[in-house]
Amino acid sequence: MVEESKTPATPPEGAKTGAPTPPSGSEKPAAEVSPPAQPSSGSNVAEKAAVLATSERNPATSPATTTKPPAAPAKPTGPVPEPWTAPLVEKYQHQFGSGLQAQSYLGQNYFIVDRSLIPNFLKLLRDDEQFDYCVDITAVHYPKREKQFDVIWILYSFERNERIRVKTMIADGETLPSSVPIWATGNWLEREVYDMFGIKFEGHPDMKRILLPEGWKGFPLRKDYSILQQDKEWVQINLGIESGQ
Amino acid sequence: MNEIKNDPAALKHELTNLDLETPEKPHLDSNELIINMGPQHPATHGVLRVILKLDGEKVLGTECVIGYLHRGVEKIAENRTYAMFNPYVDRMDYVAAVSNGLGYCLAVEKLLNVEAPARANYIRVILTELNRIASHQLWLGTHALDIGAMTPLFYTFRDREEILKIFEKYCGARLTTHAFRIGGCLYETYAGFEKEVKNFVQFVRPKIDEYEKLLTTNRIWLERTKNVGVISAEDAIALGVTGPVLRASGVKWDLRKAQPYSGYQNFEFEIPTGENGDTYDRYLVRMVEMRQSLRIIEQAVGAIPEGPIMAKVPKVIKPPVGEVYHSIEAPKGELGYFVVSDGSTQPYRVRVRPPSFVNLQALDIMVRGMLVADVVAVIGTLDIVLGEVDR
Numbered sequence: 302m303v304e305e306s307k308t309p310a311t312p313p314e315g316a317k318t319g320a321p322t323p324p325s326g327s328e329k330p331a332a333e334v335s336p337p338a339q340p341s342s343g344s345n346v347a348e349k350a351a352v353l354a355t356s357e358r359n360p361a362t363s364p365a366t367t368t369k370p371p372a373a374p375a376k377p378t379g380p381v382p383e384p385w386t387a388p389l390v391e392k393y394q395h396q397f398g399s400g401l402q403a404q405s406y407l408g409q410n411y412f413i414v415d416r417s418l419i420p421n422f423l424k425l426l427r428d429d430e431q432f433d434y435c436v437d438i439t440a441v442h443y444p445k446r447e448k449q450f451d452v453i454w455i456l457y458s459f460e461r462n463e464r465i466r467v468k469t470m471i472a473d474g475e476t477l478p479s480s481v482p483i484w485a486t487g488n489w490l491e492r493e494v495y496d497m498f499g500i501k502f503e504g505h506p507d508m509k510r511i512l513l514p515e516g517w518k519g520f521p522l523r524k525d526y527s528i529l530q531q532d533k534e535w536v537q538i539n540l541g542i543e544s545g546q
Numbered sequence: 547m548n549e550i551k552n553d554p555a556a557l558k559h560e561l562t563n564l565d566l567e568t569p570e571k572p573h574l575d576s577n578e579l580i581i582n583m584g585p586q587h588p589a590t591h592g593v594l595r596v597i598l599k600l601d602g603e604k605v606l607g608t609e610c611v612i613g614y615l616h617r618g619v620e621k622i623a624e625n626r627t628y629a630m631f632n633p634y635v636d637r638m639d640y641v642a643a644v645s646n647g648l649g650y651c652l653a654v655e656k657l658l659n660v661e662a663p664a665r666a667n668y669i670r671v672i673l674t675e676l677n678r679i680a681s682h683q684l685w686l687g688t689h690a691l692d693i694g695a696m697t698p699l700f701y702t703f704r705d706r707e708e709i710l711k712i713f714e715k716y717c718g719a720r721l722t723t724h725a726f727r728i729g730g731c732l733y734e735t736y737a738g739f740e741k742e743v744k745n746f747v748q749f750v751r752p753k754i755d756e757y758e759k760l761l762t763t764n765r766i767w768l769e770r771t772k773n774v775g776v777i778s779a780e781d782a783i784a785l786g787v788t789g790p791v792l793r794a795s796g797v798k799w800d801l802r803k804a805q806p807y808s809g810y811q812n813f814e815f816e817i818p819t820g821e822n823g824d825t826y827d828r829y830l831v832r833m834v835e836m837r838q839s840l841r842i843i844e845q846a847v848g849a850i851p852e853g854p855i856m857a858k859v860p861k862v863i864k865p866p867v868g869e870v871y872h873s874i875e876a877p878k879g880e881l882g883y884f885v886v887s888d889g890s891t892q893p894y895r896v897r898v899r900p901p902s903f904v905n906l907q908a909l910d911i912m913v914r915g916m917l918v919a920d921v922v923a924v925i926g927t928l929d930i931v932l933g934e935v936d937r
Contacts, residue, residue: 380659380866406868407656433783436873437899441886455871455884455899459783459797462804466871486786489907497620512613512936521621522895528618528625 382406389430397422411466419469420478423454426467427483431460435484438491440498444524449473450500454480471500479505497522514539555769578606585614589692589922592932596909596921603917608910612903615936623896628654628728628863631893636722638900639934641684643723644677644713645876652807653872653883654728657865660857666730667809668850672743673716673725674808675839675846679750680709681877681929682832686757689829689926693770698760705753708746715742729859735850743847747840754836761829771825775912775924778823785911786904789879791928794831795823801875808874813842825927832929864891878902878929898937902930 385405393401393412400415401422414422426432436455443449448470457464471477479502480487491502492511499520501508509515518532536542579602584595593614599607619638623631635650636643648670655662662670687702710720715736717725725731761767777787779795792799800817802810818834820827865887873882879901888894905928912924 380868382868407659407870409870435786436880437871437882437884437897439884439897439899441869441895453884455882459799464805464871484786485781485784486904486907489903490786510613512616514613521618526621528621 380407385410393422393425409464409466411468413468413470416469416471416475416477420480420483423467423480424483426456426465431458432456432465433484434459435480435486435490436464438480438487438494440494440500440522442498442523446470447472450498452477452494452500473499476501476503478503481505496520499523577601583921585611590925590932591688591930592935594906594925594930594932594935596925598918598921600918603919605913605916605918605921608913608921610906610909612906612932613936615932617937619937620896620898623893625892627891628865628893631896632726632728633722633724635898636724637933638898638937639681639876639878639881639902639931640721641931642677642681642877643721644673644725645681645874645881647724647726648674648808649872649874649876649881649883651726651728652874653870653885654863654865655857656870656872657868657885657887658728658859658863660729660859662730662808662857663854664809664851665853666726666855666857668846669731669735669855670726670808671810671813672843672846672850673713673723675842676709676712676743676746678839678877679836680706682836683709685832685877685926685929686829689923689929690761690767692922692926693767695761695764695767698757701753701757701760705750708749712739712742712746715739727856728863730854730856732856734855740847740850743843747844747847751837751840754833754840758833762833768826770919770923771829771927773822774825774916774920775927776822776824777908777912781911782823782908785908787879787908789875789877789901789905789929790828790831790835791879791905791908793818794820794828796821801873801880807872810842813845815839815842825923828927862891864889873899876901878931878934879905900934900937902928902932902934903937906930906935 382404383406385403387403387410390403390412394403397414397418400418402413404411404413412422434457436457437453438455439453441451441453443451450471450473452469452471454467455464456467469477477500479491481491481502481504487502488506489511491505492507492509494500495502495508496510496512497520510517513521514535517535519526519530521530531544533544536544579600581598581600582595583598584590585593587594590596595611595614597609597611598605617637619634622634626634632647632650635646639646651662683702683706687699687706690696690698713723713725714720716739717723717733725733777785777791777795779792779797782792782795782797787795788799796819798817798819801807802815803817815838816834818831818838820831865885867887867889869884869886871882871884873880875881880899881901882899884895884897884899885893886895909921909924909928912928913921916924
């Protein structure tokens with residue numbers, strides 16, 4: 302299906318008339334190309350497992366806790382992460398060995414590194430490879446995995462015009478060294494990760510909540526935090542109402 | 547300060563250069579004063595609370611308290627389908643909703659490995675650049691109003707209305723447009739769209755000169771913006787600041803040029819940069835950006851190709867397992883979406899990298915040692931939207 306989508310779409314009848322088209326008019330071509338029938342769930346599971354075997358770092362290693370119709374199977378095929386080869390990768394793979402993997406997905410390159418490499422490897426990327434701009438720090442929660450959290454640094458280099466990601470995995474309760482000494486921008490970004498996931502960063506100058514009020518209990522972007530959940534006690538004490546909803 | 551001075555420049559100089567650390571120079575009663583600015587304050591552009599540590603008029607430090615508008619957009623995304631989440635992104639930076647939607651659509655398209663057709667790209671570029679002008683006009687009006695110039699507000703809102711009219715005719719909404727869909731555009735251009743956009747370009751070009759006539763050489767404006775809120779290129783990069791704020795510090799970097807998306811490589815435009823990284827340079831950079839946006843619109847509107855406006859996207863969007871990051875040059879800086887798919891109809895995780903949030907972090911370094919009134923100027927020049935800061 303994905304390969305099919307790469308080819309440019311044929312001009313849909315009625316979509317290009319110059320006049321405003323009703324929403325249904327231009328939605329139609331999309332409906333026509335949608336898969337005629339869903340593959341049986343049995344074969345799909347096998348294929349999904351195959352995908353997982355080739356790339357064990359995929360988010361699919363733990364199914365989402367979000368509710369979704371059980372009958373809907375995943376895409377039968379999809380691009381899988383490929384090894385990323387570059388002089389930069391060879392240099393660090395030589396240095397760090399099995400603690401570091403380099404992969405590429407849809408042309409986007411990322412490192413998966415052992416937690417123990419974290420402050421040093423990031424520092425090397427900034428000092429030796431000119432990744433001087435830390436775009437973002439974020440996390441993803443996979444509750445069924447032993448190491449529940451992916452923590453991701455998105456880095457950019459003005460020199461190279463290149464964007465990479467560095468990903469590490471940590472268990473619940475584990476901490477990470479702060480990257481504020483490397484990139485000042487990490488300050489608020491790490492606070493947000495703490496606020497939403499409860500991951501603490503050691504050595505952070507001001508490790509406290511940023512978007513939620515201080516004293517709030519729970520970390521909303523964890524998968525076991527329901528979308529309707531709230532800190533009832535906080536709401537009652539501070540807002541004087543029964544519920545925020 | 548033993549004698550009253552009439553020279554405001556000298557007074558300002560003296561106040562900003564007060565040496566409060568050494569007690570042998572007792573200029574003022576050096577008790578520290580902590581005051582709250584906001585969250586209900588007209589100059590904070592929303593519900594931003596800044597805790598100011600002051601010594602007299604001088605700012606010793608600031609702390610931003612944010613989150614008053616936190617709606618949990620990233621959590622909502624995990625509980626909606628890909629298409630259902632699309633309108634939510636408009637509510638983050640609500641003065642540049644078209645850019646927000648474009649960034650999200652491009653990220654999901656990347657995940658689906660789909661590319662929008664050429665015609666859709668042209669429509670996207672035209673609307674996004676119109677939105678950039680609208681966003682900058684709103685910034686200019688409110689920023690000038692904060693500093694004390696009221697006229698630009700009326701001028702810019704009058705002219706911004708013409709852009710909103712085009713949006714309304716195109717997709718039915720003025721602000722939260724939801725103009726694009728994953729895979730292209732839902733709506734064809736309406737009859738007379740090209741003519742109206744061309745007329746708008748002709749209409750607004752002299753208006754931008756008019757704004758400049760009001761401000762660029764205005765003595766009060768110069769006094770209030772020159773050398774106010776200076777940030778060096780090194781600090782800006784370390785703090786992850788992007789957009790016009792970074793460019794005003796002399797870094798020639800724009801994602802539309804560095805990593806073009808939606809066919810920006812087909813258009814000729816310049817990236818304006820500043821030298822001093824002060825409020826005045828940021829003003830000039832944004833003024834030039836508006837003109838450059840007009841240039842892009844002019845090139846695009848005359849060359850919209852024929853063809854489909856939607857790529858072949860299945861009606862039920864179910865991207866394969868994987869994760870991508872895609873970012874665009876929004877009016878305020880780099881707006882990125884990190885989307886993780888687990889192969890289901892709902893995103894497993896959507897992370898928004900908001901330019902306003904990261905840029906606001908630079909407030910502290912920019913106002914330290916300045917006067918209290920400059921805080922207002924610096925909040926204005928950062929061009930933050932609290933809907934995006936808090937999400």
